[in-house]
Amino acid sequence: MPAGKPRNAFYAQSGGVTAVINASACGVIETCRKHKNRIGKVYAGRHGIVGALTEDLIDTSKESAATIRALRHTPAGAFGSARYKLKKFEDNPAQYERLIEVFKAHDIGYFFYNGGGDSADTCLKVSQLSERLGLPIQAIHVPKTVDNDLPITDTCPGFGSVAKYVAVSIREAGYDVASMAKTSTKVFIMEVMGRHAGWIAAAGGLAAERDGESPHIILFPEIAFDEDAFCARVKNAVEKYGYCAVVVSEGVKNQDGKFLSDAGLRDAFGHAQLGGVAPVIAQLVKAKLNFKYHWAVADYLQRAARHIASKVDVEQAYATGKAAVELALKGHNSVMPTIVRVSDKPYKWKIGIAKLEDVANREKMLPRDFITPDGFHITAKARRYLSPLIRGEDYPPYKDGLPQYVCLKNVAVKKKLDSSFAI
C-alpha cells in the first residue's frame, strides 16, 4: 500500500452485546484518531456486518472527542450489533463479493471486527478473501463475549463485568434470604447466562468466600442435573445455615442431555414454555422439600449492567480495541489481540496476539477441575482464575440518579453504490 495515503477503517460489533464492548469501540476509534497519517476515517457498520452488506455505514468522525470518550462508560452496542453469521464462501460467494465491493467503494483498508467465536471466523474469511481478491485489507478481530469461551486469550472482555454482576447479586440476595429464612423464603434460585459453558455460573461462586456464604450451590451445564443429590444438598444447607442460595446456569441439562428449561412447563394451550430454568428448579424445591422459594432470572440485566462493571474488564476491553489498531499499524493481518495473564497475585496482565485461524470455531470450555468433585461449587483453582477479573469498580457518571450513557448521532456515510443487497 502506498505510504502516506491514509485508508479508512471499518469497525463493527457482532453478536450479543456486553457492558464493555463500547469501551473496545472507544479504544479502536481513539487510537485511529491518533494516527491520522495512516488511518483516514473510521466507519462503523450500522448493526454490525449487516451495515457493511447494505452499505449502511456510520461516519464516526461526526462524533466529538467527548462523545467517543463516553463510549467507555456506555453499555451495549452504540452502532448496533447483529446476530448474522456469514455463509461459507462456497455457499454464498455473493455475500463476500458484496463486502469487498462496499469496502472498495469506501477505501477500507482496515477491518476491525468486535465479537465472539463466530465473528472471529467471519474476520478470518474477510482476511482470506481480500487477499484472494487482491484488495489489501488488514482484518483484526477484537475479542468480546460474556461467554468467556474464546481460546488462547486468558479472558474475554465482557465476561469480567457479567461475572462481577452475578457475584455481587448473589451475595446481596444471600443476605436478603438469610434475614427472611426463619419465617419465610428458605431457598433462592438465580438463573444466569451460559448456555454451553458454566463460566458465568462459576463466577457466582466468588461471592462465597467463607463457609456457609451464598451461593451454597451452583448448577453447571457441564454437570448433568442429579435431582436427588441436588435436593439433599439444598436440605443440608437449610439445616446448616438456615437457607440455601443457588446459582443455576440457563444451560443445565438433565441426565438425558435435555435442557431443564425445556422440561415440562406448558402454557394454557399445552405449548412448551421456553426459557426459565430457575422456575423449574424452584418448583422442584417446592414439590420435593416443601421449602418456600423465590427465584430471579437476570437475563439481559447481567450483561448490560455497566453500573457495576469490573474495572479490570473495562480496561481490558479498551486495551484490546487499542491494540487491534496498533497491530494493524504494525502490519499484522488475521490476528486478534489477547489478554495474557502474567501473574495471579498480584494480578498482572499484558496484551498478546493470536492468529485467527487458531481462534475461529474453537470454544474454550470450563475446565473440570474448576468444579468441585461433587459438581456443586467452584474449586480454589477456579477462584484464583476468576477473582482478578471482577476487581475494581468503574462507575459511570450519574445525573438525577441515573447513569448518563451516551447516544451517538450515528450519521450515515453517503452511499457510493447503486446496488442494494438483501439481508
Add this chain to the structure above:
Amino acid sequence: MPAGKPRNAFYAQSGGVTAVINASACGVIETCRKHKNRIGKVYAGRHGIVGALTEDLIDTSKESAATIRALRHTPAGAFGSARYKLKKFEDNPAQYERLIEVFKAHDIGYFFYNGGGDSADTCLKVSQLSERLGLPIQAIHVPKTVDNDLPITDTCPGFGSVAKYVAVSIREAGYDVASMAKTSTKVFIMEVMGRHAGWIAAAGGLAAERDGESPHIILFPEIAFDEDAFCARVKNAVEKYGYCAVVVSEGVKNQDGKFLSDAGLRDAFGHAQLGGVAPVIAQLVKAKLNFKYHWAVADYLQRAARHIASKVDVEQAYATGKAAVELALKGHNSVMPTIVRVSDKPYKWKIGIAKLEDVANREKMLPRDFITPDGFHITAKARRYLSPLIRGEDYPPYKDGLPQYVCLKNVAVKKKLDSSFAI
C-alpha cells in the same frame, strides 16, 4: 419513670427486608449510644418480633462502633427479620402478655419497630397494651417498605433504592435491546415487585427521559391488562423505535381481576406454575406478534441491591432511625417519624411525625394521575414525585471486586425467663 435510671431499648426488623433497613438500624443504635444516660443497652430481636416472643434477644453492645457504622452500607436485615403478624389481642392475649413479660424481664423501656403497615399496627398494639398493663414502654415505629405504601410519610425508606435499581436496570437493558433489535430480540420484559400497588413499576418510567427511550410500556396493577391495547402499543414501539422495553409489575391483573402470573402456566403434572408474569407477557408477544423476546425477573435482586442504593434513600433510612430515638427521648409514644417533602426543586425534606393510629392498616395507593390516561406510562407529576427519591449514589466499600457487607456477631442476651413460647 425515675430520672437517671436508663432503661434498655428493643429494636426489631419486620417483614421483607430492603437495601437500607440496616441503615435505619444504624441510626437507631448509634443514636441510642449517644444517650447512655437515658438509654441502657439496645437489644435486637433475633428474627424480628419472633425474637421477642421467644426471648431470643441480641446484645448489640457487643458490636464495635465500626461494625455498627458498617450497617449503613449493608443490605437486608442484620438481626433477621420475620413475616409474623401478631393476632388481635382478643384472639391471642397470651402473645401480648408474653411480649410484656419478656420486656419486663429485660427492663425494656423503648420499643423501636422497623417495618411496614403490619408492623406499625403491632407497634401500636404494644404501645396500647403496655399502657393497659402498666408497663411504661414508648413504642416508636420506624418506617420501612419497598412498597412505598405507608400513609402520611412522603416516601418509605427502602423504596428509593428499589426505584433506582429498576430505573437503572431498564435503562441498561434498553440500550442492550436497542443494539440487538435489527436481527434479534425486539421485545424485552422486566418484571418488578409490587403486588398491590404500582409504585415500583412507576419508578421504571424515570429511565425514559426522552421520547423513544426505554421503557416504552409500563404495566401497572392498577390498570386491568388489555391484551389488544398492549399488543398494539408493542407493535407501535417496534415500528417506531426498532424495539420495545416493558416494565411489568408482578401484580398485574386481567379484566376479571385475576393475577396474570396465575393465568395458564402448568408444570408437567398440570399444576399451576406460580410466579412470573414476565414469561406470560413474553409468550403473548410471541403468539400475537411473533417478535423475538427476552424477559427478566429481578425478584430479590431489586430490593437487596445495596450496590446501587439511592443516597437520598440511605440518608432518609438513617434519619428515621435516628429520629425514632430522639422522639422517644422527647417523650413521644405511639408515633412514627415521617419524611416530609419541603420542596421538589431543589429537593428538600425534613423529618415529621405521625400518630401510629393514623398509619396502621392504611395503604397509600399510587394516584391515578401518576399514570398516563392510556394506562401505559407515568405522568410528569409522577416524575416530579419519584425523581428526587433515586438521587445520589452511596457505594459500599469493595474488596477484591466484591462489596464488603458486615456480618454481626449477634451475641445472645442471657435468658431471664424459665418459660418458653411456641411460635
